[in-house]
Amino acid sequence: MSVEELRRVAVAGSAVRAAEAPLLAAGRGPAMMRDAAWALAEHAAALLRARGPVAGTTVAALVGPGNNGGDALFALAFLRRRGVAAVAVPVRHDDDGAPRWHAEGWAALRAAGGRRADAVPAAAALVIDGMLGTGFAGELTLPPAARALPRDAVVLACDVPSGVDADTGEVRGEALRADATVTFGALKTGLLVGEGAALAGEVHPVDIGLGPQLPTSPAARLRLADEAAVRAAHPAPAPDAHKYTRGLVAVAAGSPRYPGAAVLSCSGALHAGAGMVHHAGPEATRDRVLAEHPEALVSTEGPAPDRADAWVAGPGLDTQDDARRRWEGVLSALAERPEAALVADASALELVTAAQLRALREAGTPVVLTPHAGEWARLRERLPADGADAADPLAALRAWSAAHGATVLLKGPRTLTVQPDGEAWLVADGGPELAMGGTGDVLAGALGAVLAADVARRSRARRAGQAPGPVPTAALAAAAAWLHARAGAEQARAGRLTTRTLPAALGAVTARLWRAGDEDGRTRG
Numbered sequence: 001m002s003v004e005e006l007r008r009v010a011v012a013g014s015a016v017r018a019a020e021a022p023l024l025a026a027g028r029g030p031a032m033m034r035d036a037a038w039a040l041a042e043h044a045a046a047l048l049r050a051r052g053p054v055a056g057t058t059v060a061a062l063v064g065p066g067n068n069g070g071d072a073l074f075a076l077a078f079l080r081r082r083g084v085a086a087v088a089v090p091v092r093h094d095d096d097g098a099p100r101w102h103a104e105g106w107a108a109l110r111a112a113g114g115r116r117a118d119a120v121p122a123a124a125a126l127v128i129d130g131m132l133g134t135g136f137a138g139e140l141t142l143p144p145a146a147r148a149l150p151r152d153a154v155v156l157a158c159d160v161p162s163g164v165d166a167d168t169g170e171v172r173g174e175a176l177r178a179d180a181t182v183t184f185g186a187l188k189t190g191l192l193v194g195e196g197a198a199l200a201g202e203v204h205p206v207d208i209g210l211g212p213q214l215p216t217s218p219a220a221r222l223r224l225a226d227e228a229a230v231r232a233a234h235p236a237p238a239p240d241a242h243k244y245t246r247g248l249v250a251v252a253a254g255s256p257r258y259p260g261a262a263v264l265s266c267s268g269a270l271h272a273g274a275g276m277v278h279h280a281g282p283e284a285t286r287d288r289v290l291a292e293h294p295e296a297l298v299s300t301e302g303p304a305p306d307r308a309d310a311w312v313a314g315p316g317l318d319t320q321d322d323a324r325r326r327w328e329g330v331l332s333a334l335a336e337r338p339e340a341a342l343v344a345d346a347s348a349l350e351l352v353t354a355a356q357l358r359a360l361r362e363a364g365t366p367v368v369l370t371p372h373a374g375e376w377a378r379l380r381e382r383l384p385a386d387g388a389d390a391a392d393p394l395a396a397l398r399a400w401s402a403a404h405g406a407t408v409l410l411k412g413p414r415t416l417t418v419q420p421d422g423e424a425w426l427v428a429d430g431g432p433e434l435a436m437g438g439t440g441d442v443l444a445g446a447l448g449a450v451l452a453a454d455v456a457r458r459s460r461a462r463r464a465g466q467a468p469g470p471v472p473t474a475a476l477a478a479a480a481a482w483l484h485a486r487a488g489a490e491q492a493r494a495g496r497l498t499t500r501t502l503p504a505a506l507g508a509v510t511a512r513l514w515r516a517g518d519e520d521g522r523t524r525g
């Protein structure tokens, strides 16, 4: 893993341990600990500097029995040399009362003029949590010293907030909340998903030379969506593009009862850059879509099956009414053009069967299901899969996706996308501004646009006798979620709070993404 990748790829804590093992066996342990401790001390100093002069402040560390505590002790020794009063607070003791901690680390701190105490001094401006790191498993009960921290002290976690499972982000007992976490070797999945994400604060990965040892298989990594990845998945249209080469999105959404969903889904698709949108629905929704988007096509059944590059099905369908018939219509159209993609959202998540998913997989149709947490729970109950009830959110998604052959986009403040081979992406840019009715309809439309563009690009490449390189469905889905999240942030900044204006914000974000790509001289789709 390159240093560049260090910021964009996370692996399980246990994978970092496995990567360390050969280096430890080769005697590199003390050097790695020095590098880790140095980086920890540098981050601590930066946090202190943000509040005033570093020299003269007090820094304490809660020190556990293992190498995590060793890192903290060496970091305190480095800080001591910068004129900081450094205080180590052991949290584990032998029967005779002696601290159980990293002996060389304590020796280094003592030699530098640091001291030991039974509690964190009230004067501490910063507390390093060096209790437990990747060697932790099971449940933690916080020691008394960790319960009595000065109210204003900044908490900096060494590698992982103690009590968090670095593989999964789970907290089974107690854990210590951090303002920031400095993590060694690689970003750890447990800092980015589940409770761990909420407890880690800002996460800073530090290279300690594990790169070549870290796993490379997609199923062992969690990729973070960023602008470059999104542009690669959803590039600006080619200079000679026309409406069909940019992708036609067919939208089976909305009903007389929920007409707005049709409008929002079509808006999402158009503003995320679709070449054309065709709304398939009853008269009541067709009129609304046309009133908002004169450029859209509308009909009862949708485009000729060989025309659609992606179908968006489900938002605002009325399950009391003809939802099933419309869903089955979408599946029939896809059967005629299996390379087109499918986004199954909202009602479609209640309708889809295991047999339908199997048929779509066998036909090679890329499928993205878009549950929020509640829909995800119901989906797993209705369509079970071995391992899909795991408390580890990523493991559960991987198990379900592999079993059913569909990509899942799990919506939330942090959105995860996982495809059947285990490749997984995280979109961490979402905020509470998207927690509103209708935003999911816009996302479904945006997904349709991103998938349709990819399908159209591949068809065109094949027609030109080229072999189109694979863009994984999870990466495409993450790109749409990233654009949507950015649009939400843009809305909030502009002081707009209704879903109605979200599509326009999405358009602005997409246009900016493409323009910036042009300025960088990147290739077009």
Ligand SMILES: NC(=O)C1=CN([C@@H]2O[C@H](COP(=O)(O)OP(=O)(O)OC[C@H]3O[C@@H](n4cnc5c(N)ncnc54)[C@H](O)[C@@H]3O)[C@@H](O)[C@H]2O)[C@@H](O)CC1
Binding pocket: 020, 024, 028, 029, 030, 032, 033, 036, 037, 064, 065, 066, 067, 068, 069, 071, 131, 132, 133, 134, 135, 136, 137, 138, 139, 140, 141, 158, 159, 160, 184, 208
């Ligand atoms: N080995 C090395 O050379 C390096 C290690 N690194 C640091 O070392 C850490 C891993 O060190 P260790 O393997 O020593 O493990 P830790 O320091 O994370 O913890 C090990 C200790 O935790 C105890 N423990 C496990 N589960 C517990 C529970 N539920 N409740 C209470 N105690 C529990 C174990 O009995 C063991 O004594 C990393 O997180 C990182 O901070 C870094 O310095 C990089 C280099």
Ligand SMILES: [K+]
Binding pocket: 068, 129, 130, 131, 132, 133, 157, 158, 159, 160, 161, 162
């Ligand atoms: K820790």
